[in-house]
Amino acid sequence: xxxxxxxxxxxxxxxxxxxxxxxxxxxxxxxxxxxxxxxxxxxxxxxxxxxxxxxxxxxxxxxxxxxxxxxxxxxxxxxxxxxxxxxxxxxxxxxxxxxxxxxxxxxxxxxxxxxxxxxxxxxxxxxxxxxxxxxxxxxxxxxxxxxxxxxxxxxxxxxxxxxxxxxxxxxxxxxxxxxxxxxxxxxxxxxxxxxxxxxxxxxxxxxxxxxxxxxxxxxxxxxxxxxxxxxxxxxxxxxxxxxxxxxxxxxxxxxxxxxxxxxxxxxxxxxxxxxxxxxxxxxxxxxxxxxxxxxxxxxxxxxxxxxxxxxxxxxxxxxxxxxxxxxxxxxxxxxxxxxxxxxxxxxxxxxxxxxxxxxxxxxxxxxxxxxxxxxxxxxxxxxxx
Amino acid sequence: xxxxxxxxxxxxxxxxxxxxxxxxxxxxxxxxxxxxxxxxxxxxxxxxxxxxxxxxxxxxxxxxxxxxxxxxxxxxxxxxxxxxxxxxxxxxxxxxxxxxxxxxxxxxxxxxxxxxxxxxxxxxxxxxxxxxxxxxxxxxxxxxxxxxxxxxxxxxxxxxxxxxxxxxxxxxxxxxxxxxxxxxxxxxxxxxxxxxxxxxxxxxxxxxxxxxxxxxxxxxxxxxxxxxxxxxxxxxxxxxxxxxxxxxxxxxxxxxxxxxxxxxxxxxxxxxxxxxxxxxxxxxxxxxxxxxxxxxxxxxxxxxxxxxxxxxxxxxxxxxxxxxxxxxxxxxxxxxxxxxxxxxxxxxxxxxxxxxxxxxxxxxxxxxxxxxxxxxxxxxxxxxx
Numbered sequence: 001x002x003x004x005x006x007x008x009x010x011x012x013x014x015x016x017x018x019x020x021x022x023x024x025x026x027x028x029x030x031x032x033x034x035x036x037x038x039x040x041x042x043x044x045x046x047x048x049x050x051x052x053x054x055x056x057x058x059x060x061x062x063x064x065x066x067x068x069x070x071x072x073x074x075x076x077x078x079x080x081x082x083x084x085x086x087x088x089x090x091x092x093x094x095x096x097x098x099x100x101x102x103x104x105x106x107x108x109x110x111x112x113x114x115x116x117x118x119x120x121x122x123x124x125x126x127x128x129x130x131x132x133x134x135x136x137x138x139x140x141x142x143x144x145x146x147x148x149x150x151x152x153x154x155x156x157x158x159x160x161x162x163x164x165x166x167x168x169x170x171x172x173x174x175x176x177x178x179x180x181x182x183x184x185x186x187x188x189x190x191x192x193x194x195x196x197x198x199x200x201x202x203x204x205x206x207x208x209x210x211x212x213x214x215x216x217x218x219x220x221x222x223x224x225x226x227x228x229x230x231x232x233x234x235x236x237x238x239x240x241x242x243x244x245x246x247x248x249x250x251x252x253x254x255x256x257x258x259x260x261x262x263x264x265x266x267x268x269x270x271x272x273x274x275x276x277x278x279x280x281x282x283x284x285x286x287x288x289x290x291x292x293x294x295x296x297x298x299x300x301x302x303x304x305x306x307x308x309x310x311x312x313x314x315x316x317x318x319x320x321x322x323x324x325x326x327x328x329x330x331x332x333x334x335x336x337x338x339x340x341x342x343x344x345x346x347x348x349x350x351x352x353x354x355x356x357x358x359x360x361x362x363x364x365x366x367x368x369x370x371x372x373x374x375x376x377x378x379x380x381x382x383x384x385x
Numbered sequence: 386x387x388x389x390x391x392x393x394x395x396x397x398x399x400x401x402x403x404x405x406x407x408x409x410x411x412x413x414x415x416x417x418x419x420x421x422x423x424x425x426x427x428x429x430x431x432x433x434x435x436x437x438x439x440x441x442x443x444x445x446x447x448x449x450x451x452x453x454x455x456x457x458x459x460x461x462x463x464x465x466x467x468x469x470x471x472x473x474x475x476x477x478x479x480x481x482x483x484x485x486x487x488x489x490x491x492x493x494x495x496x497x498x499x500x501x502x503x504x505x506x507x508x509x510x511x512x513x514x515x516x517x518x519x520x521x522x523x524x525x526x527x528x529x530x531x532x533x534x535x536x537x538x539x540x541x542x543x544x545x546x547x548x549x550x551x552x553x554x555x556x557x558x559x560x561x562x563x564x565x566x567x568x569x570x571x572x573x574x575x576x577x578x579x580x581x582x583x584x585x586x587x588x589x590x591x592x593x594x595x596x597x598x599x600x601x602x603x604x605x606x607x608x609x610x611x612x613x614x615x616x617x618x619x620x621x622x623x624x625x626x627x628x629x630x631x632x633x634x635x636x637x638x639x640x641x642x643x644x645x646x647x648x649x650x651x652x653x654x655x656x657x658x659x660x661x662x663x664x665x666x667x668x669x670x671x672x673x674x675x676x677x678x679x680x681x682x683x684x685x686x687x688x689x690x691x692x693x694x695x696x697x698x699x700x701x702x703x704x705x706x707x708x709x710x711x712x713x714x715x716x717x718x719x720x721x722x723x724x725x726x727x728x729x730x731x732x733x734x735x736x737x738x739x740x741x742x743x744x745x746x747x748x749x750x751x752x753x754x755x756x757x758x759x760x761x762x763x764x765x766x767x768x769x770x
Contacts, residue, residue, distance in 0.1 A: 001626050003400025008393070014643065015388025209623050211611060212631050215604025223597040238594050241386050245643065246597050254639060258399065258630065 001210050001258040008253050010146045011172045018176045023058025025172040029132040030090020033060050034083055036100040038068045045182050071274050072103040074154040084111035091132045097139025105150040105168040108133045121161040123367050130167035138179040140191025141282050143251030145173035153275050160275030162368050177241040189340035190282025192224050197285040198250040204296050207260035216255050218310045220246045266292040268366050272359045279349045286342040290334045291384035301326035346385045356381045386595050386643040393638050395531045396557045403561045408443025410557040414517040415475020418445050421485040423453045430567050456659050457488040459539040469496035476517045482524025490535040490553040493518045506546040508752050515552035523564040525576025526667050528636030530558035538660050545660030547753050562626040574725035575667025577609050582670040583635040589681050592645035601640050603695045605631045651677040653751050657744045664734045671727040675719045676769035686711035731770045741766045
């Protein structure tokens with residue numbers, strides 16, 4: 001285990017019906033709330049109307065940043081910053097998944113930042129203050145409600161970069177499984193793959209002697225697998241709650257504290273895909289991460305044997321190599337994703353074959369990435385085309 | 386799983402050598418630090434001299450609350466409060482285990498509280514503000530460095546009560562496994578039992594559908610069991626680090642979030658023992674908790690079958706009852722404690738047989754306890770005498 005700092009001051013309010021606490025929590029920070037309003041099925045769920053009523057009842061005036069689409073765009077961030085500055089917003093509230101909450105974080109520090117805001121993504125400047133942020137999570141996978149991650153796509157430059165400013169912890173995160181009952185099957189499945197993906201980046205980062213972190217990671221993955229029935233029984237609120245909490249813990253820092261802290265390579269590669277094709281992050285991860293795992297396993301299969309045994313009960317028998325057992329574990333995970341209805345090739349995501357070299361090149365230049373070798377990335381992308 | 390709120394803003398600084406950050410962290414809160422100085426082996430470790438140098442180098446003046454003994458006493462709390470008030474202390478730093486850190490918490494809010502301070506333990510008054518608290522953990526088990534728990538013994542009334550004020554989260558917790566290398570074997574073993582005990586209170590609280598919490602709890606227990614070699618190889622800093630992190634996560638709220646949130650009955654009973662006999666908490670728990678588990682298992686063995694399988698690989702075969710398998714799991718845990726050199730009877734702790742009815746009666750009156758039936762407590766105490 002490595003030395004580490006763990007700090008996470010977000011107050012989590014978890015459980016069915018807890019959306020009702022939104023007003024009580026948000027009004028601690030002022031009178032004017034800017035709510036991020038994403039497009040898609042969430043619009044019809046009635047949640048924005050409910051949230052508005054609850055905030056109004058707590059004496060708050062509600063503003064909206066409208067028409068926000070998946071893979072939040074830099075232009076929207078700037079639009080939200082303008083609203084904050086013009087209206088004197090006191091708190092920014094993301095209601096939704098990573099799209100809404102990441103954008104809330106970005107414009108909350110953006111409102112108090114100077115100069116060209118893209119500078120803060122390309123590491124030219126650093127954000128050191130932020131408006132308060134509130135998060136209401138309605139999606140699985142993102143975990144954005146309890147971390148500082150903020151990933152934004154610049155439509156002009158076709159770049160998708162993440163920043164992780166310590167000022168970006170939401171003051172509170174409401175995780176109300178009732179709000180997830182209307183999630184479409186495909187979004188649920190993508191979220192489940194995303195949770196597993198978040199955990200596996202650290203699990204296979206090469207750091208040794210992290211037995212407790214590994215148990216927590218395995219516990220998160222097993223909780224997702226053992227509650228997969230929500231795909232067929234979307235109203236099973238108990239199972240949904242279990243996956244929702246797994247989703248938060250997968251990426252709130254606790255599972256990775258003391259690990260290698262290396263860059264998240266599979267995510268870096270996927271970000272190139274979703275920056276250029278606007279695919280859902282969870283679906284992109286289902287494709288790219290499996291391909292990346294095969295690559296890592298071929299380099300060093302030892303931990304993959306451990307994974308295959310702990311997650312899928314695959315025992316290595318005499319005569320089997322570590323590599324063959326490790327590969328078998330990944331095969332089973334890939335089949336699991338397929339059974340959930342997720343894509344398993346880039347082609348299914350609509351990616352054009354000719355763009356793979358560009359994706360590989362750009363992934364290797366991502367300031368968040370770990371100096372990826374473009375030739376290796378290209379091989380991996382080809383392997384899942 | 387139940388609805389819950391999880392909030393823990395303590396900044397954890399973990400790893401060998403991290404004591405050196407004490408000055409940098411503490412000096413954020415002012416110039417005058419009161420350090421709790423416990424008696425015992427820690428005095429000879431040189432840690433107080435090192436801490437003083439580090440704090441001085443950061444421009445801080447250091448005061449001490451001296452001669453603090455295990456099971457921190459209310460008289461010492463009052464003495465510390467006086468120092469805080471007279472000297473204008475800016476931050477209270479507990480260096481040690483639960484004794485030092487619990488006392489630091491108590492006198493940090495005590496310094497700003499009004500009236501009779503024992504009123505705050507018997508639920509007559511509530512503390513709502515506190516001086517900043519820093520924690521340096523040198524002991525396994527307590528977990529006090531990352532929670533709000535503060536348990537104090539009133540020598541006059543022979544009461545040992547805990548309070549859990551939200552203002553009592555340490556601002557920072559330094560967990561430096563190097564500081565634990567000189568821990569005597571018996572303290573290490575007691576700490577290991579205490580960690581397991583912290584996890585088992587919630588694990589067997591009767592709340593259902595907590596699969597992720599259970600995996601985390603099992604991961605903590607297995608990490609302790611799989612790193613028990615520190616008893617024979619006290620300088621194994623990797624294994625020590627793993628148990629130290631398990632110790633913190635066992636009682637920082639993450640493992641219990643969403644569980645029943647019931648009172649910690651085994652702890653309530655043990656507190657009576659250590660209030661009256663000044664035994665080490667970890668050793669007291671090793672005796673009392675095992676006895677309590679047998680009682681719970683006889684009432685409802687289902688979860689104990691799960692425990693026996695997940696922790697000790699005990700499979701239930703056809704023809705076996707749940708009860709017999711559950712009991713077998715507890716037997717193995719008890720043997721483990723014995724193999725670590727821990728007491729397994731109250732007699733070994735020096736408890737007099739005639740006092741058992743009084744212990745049972747007082748446990749049932751503890752304001753922290755869950756309305757324990759004194760007859761049941763007496764049976765349990767007799768069973769481990």
